[in-house]
Amino acid sequence: MSLSEDTRIQQDVRAWLQENWDPDASLIDWRNKLADSGWGVPHWPKQWFGREMPVSMMPIIDAEFERIGAVGVAKIGIRMLAAATLLDCANDNQKSRFLRRILTGEDTWCQLFSEPGSGSDLAGATTRADRDGDNWIINGQKVWTTSAHHAEWGLLLARTDWDVPKHQGLSFFVVDMRQDGIEVQPLKQMNGYASFNQVFFTDVPVASENVVSAVGDGWKVAMTTLAHERRTSDALRRWGKVSDRPGRIYDEERAEVATVMEPYKWYPQRAGRIDLIWPRMVETDRMNDPMVRQEVAKLLMLSYTAEWTAQRARAAQAHGRPQGPEGSLGKLASSHLARAAAKVHTLIGSADALLKGSDGATNGVIAEVLLSVPATSIAGGTDEIQRNIISERVLGMPKEPRMDGGAFRDVPKNPARKS
Amino acid sequence: MEYSFSDEQQQFRDVVQRFMRDKSPMTEVRRLMATKDGFDRDLWVQSCDDLGLAGLHVPEAYGGSGFGFVEVGIVAEEMGRSLLCSPYLGSSILATSVILHAGSEEQKRDLLPDLIAGKTVACLAFAEASGHWNSDGVELTALQSGKDVLLNGKKKFVLDGCAADVIIVVARRPGTHGREGIGLYITEGMSTGLGRRSLDTIDETRKLAELSFDGVRAQVLNDSESAVAAIGHALDDGAIALANEMIGGAQALLDSAVEYTKLRMQFGRVIGSFQAVKHKCAEILLDVELAKSAAYYAAEARAENHPDVSMLASLAKATAADAYMRTAIEAIQLHGGIGFTWDHDTHLWYKRAKSSEVLLDDPTYHRNRYMAFQEVLHELK
Numbered sequence: 001m002s003l004s005e006d007t008r009i010q011q012d013v014r015a016w017l018q019e020n021w022d023p024d025a026s027l028i029d030w031r032n033k034l035a036d037s038g039w040g041v042p043h044w045p046k047q048w049f050g051r052e053m054p055v056s057m058m059p060i061i062d063a064e065f066e067r068i069g070a071v072g073v074a075k076i077g078i079r080m081l082a083a084a085t086l087l088d089c090a091n092d093n094q095k096s097r098f099l100r101r102i103l104t105g106e107d108t109w110c111q112l113f114s115e116p117g118s119g120s121d122l123a124g125a126t127t128r129a130d131r132d133g134d135n136w137i138i139n140g141q142k143v144w145t146t147s148a149h150h151a152e153w154g155l156l157l158a159r160t161d162w163d164v165p166k167h168q169g170l171s172f173f174v175v176d177m178r179q180d181g182i183e184v185q186p187l188k189q190m191n192g193y194a195s196f197n198q199v200f201f202t203d204v205p206v207a208s209e210n211v212v213s214a215v216g217d218g219w220k221v222a223m224t225t226l227a228h229e230r231r232t233s234d235a236l237r238r239w240g241k242v243s244d245r246p247g248r249i250y251d252e253e254r255a256e257v258a259t260v261m262e263p264y265k266w267y268p269q270r271a272g273r274i275d276l277i278w279p280r281m282v283e284t285d286r287m288n289d290p291m292v293r294q295e296v297a298k299l300l301m302l303s304y305t306a307e308w309t310a311q312r313a314r315a316a317q318a319h320g321r322p323q324g325p326e327g328s329l330g331k332l333a334s335s336h337l338a339r340a341a342a343k344v345h346t347l348i349g350s351a352d353a354l355l356k357g358s359d360g361a362t363n364g365v366i367a368e369v370l371l372s373v374p375a376t377s378i379a380g381g382t383d384e385i386q387r388n389i390i391s392e393r394v395l396g397m398p399k400e401p402r403m404d405g406g407a408f409r410d411v412p413k414n415p416a417r418k419s
Numbered sequence: 420m421e422y423s424f425s426d427e428q429q430q431f432r433d434v435v436q437r438f439m440r441d442k443s444p445m446t447e448v449r450r451l452m453a454t455k456d457g458f459d460r461d462l463w464v465q466s467c468d469d470l471g472l473a474g475l476h477v478p479e480a481y482g483g484s485g486f487g488f489v490e491v492g493i494v495a496e497e498m499g500r501s502l503l504c505s506p507y508l509g510s511s512i513l514a515t516s517v518i519l520h521a522g523s524e525e526q527k528r529d530l531l532p533d534l535i536a537g538k539t540v541a542c543l544a545f546a547e548a549s550g551h552w553n554s555d556g557v558e559l560t561a562l563q564s565g566k567d568v569l570l571n572g573k574k575k576f577v578l579d580g581c582a583a584d585v586i587i588v589v590a591r592r593p594g595t596h597g598r599e600g601i602g603l604y605i606t607e608g609m610s611t612g613l614g615r616r617s618l619d620t621i622d623e624t625r626k627l628a629e630l631s632f633d634g635v636r637a638q639v640l641n642d643s644e645s646a647v648a649a650i651g652h653a654l655d656d657g658a659i660a661l662a663n664e665m666i667g668g669a670q671a672l673l674d675s676a677v678e679y680t681k682l683r684m685q686f687g688r689v690i691g692s693f694q695a696v697k698h699k700c701a702e703i704l705l706d707v708e709l710a711k712s713a714a715y716y717a718a719e720a721r722a723e724n725h726p727d728v729s730m731l732a733s734l735a736k737a738t739a740a741d742a743y744m745r746t747a748i749e750a751i752q753l754h755g756g757i758g759f760t761w762d763h764d765t766h767l768w769y770k771r772a773k774s775s776e777v778l779l780d781d782p783t784y785h786r787n788r789y790m791a792f793q794e795v796l797h798e799l800k
Contacts, residue, residue, distance in 0.1 A: 297790050304716075312423065316423055395701070
């Protein structure tokens with residue numbers, strides 16, 4: 001891409017924004033304009049609200065938006081996984097039904113993959129979809145579903161064939177969440193928050209036209225969603241960034257961000273809050289305790305080396321070199337780090353670790369660390385699964401012999417839960 | 420920070436790796452570790468000639484190649500991987516660095532070219548019976564005698580102390596305490612009054628000596644206030660080089676353990692297919708990669724004269740030492756019974772891990788030192 005083309009694109013977007021940007025417009029009107037013009041998602045295909053520009057152009061375009069404080073299309077929440085999945089796997093009819101309202105932020109989405117009986121073994125899903133004329137009838141239970149209580153649409157993985165091996169019997173559906181037979185219950189976690197839901201399906205009809213890709217291709221589509229999830233999980237921290245400018249459009253955007261970010265309030269705590277180690281040591285005057293010094297040093301060293309390891313992976317990518325082992329270790333390193341942080345916070349606080357809320361250290365934040373850290377080694381792939389992936393893909397070690405081949409009907413499963 | 424090696428550095432690594440593979444197979448390591456000096460002088464001269472190993476971070480004015488410390492790290496890592504028996508750490512890093520930091524222009528021109536050519540080997544005699552590399556604990560005295568000094572006392576844990584032609588001694592003026600009165604002095608291996616005893620080391624690939632000084636005549640290298648700082652710089656260089664050496668050794672252990680688990684059959688399957696084994700290997704890999712990040716970062720910081728290089732040296736030393744030792748323990752475990760035999764090579768790295776853990780002070784010391792630097796950064800001291 002030549003420099004002149006950079007400049008041309010920059011001039012184009014600048015001119016368009018000058019003509020159209022209006023901070024007093026409604027958020028949805030403005031985003032419809034973005035969708036129509038292709039400037040909301042310029043890296044998407046022309047046919048679908050984009051301009052087919054290379055992703056490498058995005059920083060130039062984003063910078064122009066930022067320069068004048070122009071709001072972009074909806075970019076946060078599970079809806080982005082929906083957009084990416086539909087763009088990759090859906091047919092034109094589905095794309096035209098769903099993509100625009102994802103970009104405008106009118107529709108909220110949720111992801112219905114995990115089940116009480118299938119966590120690490122996602123392909124062992126037993127939520128069933130049975131054909132009934134032009135419909136599929138859904139029965140079963142999903143869990144860990146962020147935003148299900150206010151979502152318009154859900155991405156559902158369900159079993160359509162029980163007589164083939166488990167990965168081949170799954171299909172991928174788009175489900176209208178506002179219909180009878182779907183019951184959403186908040187799921188309260190050990191840290192007191194209820195950031196997720198359980199979703200119960202009882203004889204819920206889904207039209208055949210809502211099957212994404214072919215019947216039986218559900219696992220492949222779900223893998224696409226998960227690949228996007230892994231790619232965007234780094235961006236989570238940046239999600240909360242909102243403008244503090246006055247104006248109707250900013251008010252509406254702030255409200256949207258607040259709703260989407262609500263379930264993630266405790267995420268910094270589950271990572272361990274290393275940033276609070278020094279303030280806590282000063283506050284408690286534990287600086288000169290040799291044991292505390294040793295443990296804090298271990299924690300800080302782990303924190304820095306994990307960060308540098310991620311930097312090495314990024315540098316290799318930037319140089320176009322094949323990714324080394326350092327690229328697969330981040331998740332496992334964060335688990336170790338979170339646990340070590342909880343241990344050190346306890347060591348520093350000693351009896352303070354008995355208390356939470358306003359009685360607890362740092363107004364309860366430390367207690368939240370202690371009670372949120374166990375999620376880190378489970379969510380998004382348990383440490384055990386990570387170690388399998390690392391040993392098999394990086395170290396080339398063989399897989400364990402499997403017990404789940406053949407028709408899924410005959411595979412040993414968890415007993416069905418009573419709801 | 421680059422967080423990656425340049426293409427030239429990568430090529431340099433390939434060359435060093437090839438050299439080690441050709442010149443230092445395990446049969447050679449085993450032969451040399453049974454000799455008194457513990458390394459082959461001819462091979463050392465050759466590695467200085469062919470690869471310029473001894474003068475990598477020495478300015479060209481003194482016969483060095485003027486590279487940065489990243490190249491030192493690469494060499495150290497490859498030496499650690501191949502378990503090369505050489506005076507690199509003792510002579511080319513510790514002694515050479517102290518000369519660079521403390522010596523006069525004339526002394527540098529006099530001493531460095533021969534060291535860099537491999538014609539002479541030097542050692543830094545620092546630690547004493549207390550076993551710490553810390554100026555405060557030095558008891559050996561330097562008594563003025565004309566423009567020379569007479570050294571009296573004992574040094575212990577001296578790397579390549581028996582093989583060294585040039586001996587650099589940390590000593591104090593009689594009657595001084597703490598860091599006051601600390602100076603650096605130079606004498607020769609054959610000096611009158613110098614007794615040298617090779618210590619019986621756990622790690623036979625790394626020779627240590629006890630040196631006793633009974634009125635040994637020595638020249639002043641530096642007896643000004645800057646001597647302590649120069650020693651500090653040399654120790655940082657040593658810790659960073661050693662950290663890089665350690666990650667090379669740890670990687671070699673991981674590679675050999677993983678390879679073995681893919682071959683060894685028990686219960687009708689290779690043991691590398693058991694999750695108990697796979698998960699252990701995944702954890703070792705994480706340990707080793709984190710330690711690599713620490714060692715590489717410290718080497719790059721040293722190359723760029725980063726203001727926090729001492730803190731980073733301690734971070735790298737502590738992290739790499741713990742990772743190496745854990746890897747060594749698990750590597751033997753993964754090999755099972757055969758890993759405990761003399762004929763199998765794993766124990767040679769295990770012993771190197773142990774000697775590296777303690778040499779230039781142990782991880783507990785370095786973590787404490789790291790915290791002291793952190794306190795300064797946080798303006799608490």
